[in-house]
Amino acid sequence: MEDFLYFFTFQDPSITWVVLGIMLLGIGSAYVGTFSFLDKKALLGDAISHAVLPGICLGFVLAGEKDPRYIVTGAFLSGALATFLSSWLKQHTKLSEDSITASILSVFFGIGIVALTAIQKSGNPEVAGLNSFIFGNAIGIAEADLFLYGGLSMAILLVLSLFLKEFRLMVFDPGFGKAIGFPMKGIRFVFNVLLILAVVIGIQAIGVVLMAALLITPGAAARFWTDRLQPLLLLAAFFSILSGILGTYVSFVLPQMPTGPWVVVFLSLIALLSFIFSPKSGIIRRFLARRNYLRKTHKDHLMKALFKAKEAHKERLTLEEIHALYPFHKKEITHSLQELTTQGLVLQDSQGIRLSTQGNSDAMRIVRLHRLWELYLNESMNIAPDHVHESAEQMEHLLTPELEAQLEQRLNYPTLDPHQETIPRDTP
Amino acid sequence: MTFDSNAFLIIFTGALIAISCGFLGVFLLLRKMSMTGDAISHAVLPGIVIGFFVSGSQRSLEVILGAGLLGILSTLMIDALRKKAKVQLDASIGITFTLLFAIGIILINLFAYKVDLDQECVLYGEIAYLPIDLWITSSGLNLGPRITWLAGVNFFLILGFTYFLFKELSITSFDEQFSSAIGIPSKGINLALMSMVSYTTVSSFESVGAILVVALLVVPPSTAYLWTKSLIPLLRLTATLGILIAILGYYLAYWIDSSIAGMMVAVAGAFFFGSALIKGNWPLGLRGTSKSSPAFDS
Structure with a gap:
């Protein structure tokens, strides 16, 4: 000293x-x-x-x-x-x-x-x-x-x-x-x-x-x-x-x-x-950002799977069915399931897993973004319908509400995507 | 000008070291990793320093192990800074080696009372004392200069390394992605090359010093690269240059009474700049009327 x-x-x-x-x-x-x-x-x-x-x-x-x-x-x-x-x-x-x-x-x-x-x-x-x-x-x-x-x-x-x-x-x-x-x-x-x-x-x-x-x-x-x-x-x-x-x-x-x-x-x-x-x-900052992004994509995928099942008139999916959809991400799926359940977006009971009301609306948005983007690529960028899925698979996690509104406006509130699937919206 | 057994030993050892370094240097050059x-x-x-401190001797296995580990560590650190922290390559190299070198000097000062390791000796060595430093077995049998043995072992190791891994080394040097695609572990090959470089550095530092090893790693391959682009001629020319450098370096140093290792590097530099003058693309006005084809390959 x-x-x-x-x-x-x-x-x-x-x-x-x-x-x-x-x-x-x-x-x-x-x-x-x-x-x-x-x-x-x-x-x-x-x-x-x-x-x-x-x-x-x-x-x-x-x-x-x-x-x-x-x-x-x-x-x-x-x-x-x-x-x-x-x-x-x-x-x-x-x-x-x-x-x-x-x-x-x-x-x-x-x-x-x-x-x-x-x-x-x-x-x-x-x-x-x-x-x-x-x-x-x-x-x-x-x-x-x-x-x-x-x-x-x-x-x-x-x-x-x-x-x-x-x-x-x-x-x-x-x-x-x-x-x-x-x-x-x-x-x-x-x-x-x-x-x-x-x-x-x-x-x-x-x-x-x-x-x-x-x-x-x-x-x-x-x-x-x-x-x-x-x-x-x-x-x-x-x-x-x-x-x-x-x-x-x-x-x-x-x-x-x-x-x-x-x-x-x-x-x-x-x-x-x-x-x-x-x-x-910094390394820590980028590590966290990447981890959060990956977690979000896994959660989004899980909700999308549940929503699509619902579209096919199947109210619930079992854990095994979800695992079969994403065979390489079993651990991540289990983790996202826990998180979504605590957030109240997904409900689990003895017959399987289903979306809550809030979860349904969130999942709908993801699917909507996916299909809107496919349509946008197809109509405005002239990309063939069988080539648009990959890009949409990434953009569905990234599009902001503002961009969503712009897309909707530009495409004039469409009802069908290039694969003739319904673009889902909350009925007011 | 004399030629006796001592002169022969020094030139022979110098040439061995120059050729070993040159072979590794060719692959470093092709990978654009000379500064690494x-x-x-x-x-x-x-x-x-740590190996020296642990074993108490400059000639121990611990020194070679310590240096080898640090060599690999520095490669990994450069890689981590570049890929994980997204620091640009030149800065990653600069930060890594200055930090490790500073730690080395601090350690030398820390152990200064316990070990007799001179920082100058590590940096620029002295090959001239080689004939005095004999390897004598416990039964008193004189086997000749220790450093010549060391250089010889190193030479054959590197010869074996390049011979047996020739395909892997050349493919990973020219097209890393292709090599990964056909199942060559390019990262492993890279690490192996880097450990050979550290091993060569440490086995040569006593005779030519840590910094002059760099010159032998970099300058002869660069000189050869000015004359040819194919790999085999490149290796041959590098080896020839290594021998020439050892001979001329010895006699010039003998003549002005100076450091032999330093003079070897100076001779290498002369070859390098001479080749650059001859093979460089001169502006049209200066190229004269020689029939050499205009350089498309600039």
Whole structure:
């Protein structure tokens, strides 16, 4: 608890710096990453983050020490080369996007390892710090470097916010953007520059391999909560900040723990929770919706069977007769029967199962919808009578009362369906 | 430039690993699952660490089991995110492998006092120490380098895997629905392929490192794919490339005194970009007057 207070009151300036740094990096990459996620190019960021390694080594060799300016420039250049190569390969060869990404990623990383090993064997004492690029070292960011990285991060945010409309076009409808006169190639170029910048500065904190998480995961998680772009970006940034702070806190309390991996674990946790519990499109929500729909169809089928029996002047059906109609859904039929009985739509007695008055009217509606839809398909869509049943079998569960009224009106309150069966209505 | 028994052993082992990875990589490429291979090679890290922690040795069965399980787990997780949670494929891959890799690094730090497992060693290995690392039986019999044996066993496993499941692998790669229709368990074949990928990753990570395994899985098949489309030539060309990469990689690394595995990848990259330059569809103006047929297949 003491640790908690000490950490979250930010008494220690070094904690403030680290948290501030992680937050700035996180927001920048969450913004850029959300765009590339929506663009379905999420793994390009992963390729770039592996591909900056040769550039980092080159910058180190040229500067002779760990000068962030050289390293950022070198990293940027090799990231840019990787981006250019991957779009060139995409356009000019028959290779699929994922094999291009994987090839670029591993080749650049391999070259980076060659350079890194060569530098290490050269015996330069400064070389120890270079490894921190591979695994990241959030705590190790010096205050002076923070201004460079923070400044770049702010620049990314600024450009993205100023040209929000252009980037939105690039992601959602580049063809339309081109047609109304936007320079789509230029916009994509600027976006790639921003993406590479975000990767280059993010790597400092989180390392080559885990950088992809900072780009992809916040956007993917936020996508489960909203459909609109601006809330999406804000939410992604918020997730990123939250996990940044939590990750730093863990590595503050347990000093042997690295910050970057914990940030990623918290981010993924947020993402997984969103996937499961999101009220919009989460797994649980969709599972329940599907289950309810299936239950409704089974209940509808049962009532339809009873109604049709009644049409054939058979007041009751036994359970065995119903089972014979739906031989593959015995369990579901039993379940629906229980539910319908408790709802008072179906009555059971010693001679069998029959519909109650209310149940009769409900069942009639289902059959009516089925036959109305068949007639509609036959008359308005010119579909042969022997082809309309399948579609009606689905629509009978879905048509709303409003649509029913429209169908009735349009077909002028018909009495017979294409199979010459009566369309049943409640007599007023 | 020397050629002694050590050089031969390293090149031989490198070629074995490159060919095994390449064979699996061809099928990954045809299934458009190259990035899944990449994800698996990152995601096995926690399995390696746990296996290492349990057995206390890098060479134990537990490590291979742990990595294999994690490889399958990551495939299942990618699949579940995509199908159950409806996350797009690239994001499912990204989320899965970063999470598992992060857990792996956390575990390394957690067990740092108890196990001597270096994260760098896992990531980029070192094939140059191979001749020193000998397999000596308890009776003192020297059987030669351990990693060469490991690579050899792996090579024959993968050779057997592709040979016996060749029909199944190719049909599921080209037409999954047809294969299901004629009764091939395409999901099972897929899982088998993924477990082979994880097994290869773990048996090669000591020598070439987890990330460079990806390069050998992806780059030679992609290079070969630029030259041919038929499956058998694709496999042959991939194997040839694997051998060339091992030889050139060794001597270039020897020459500038650097990582052999890294250099193998760099050589593979050179072949890849060279082939792309030759076989890429150039704009009409640059294609010149060569008689090669214009590319209809873009």
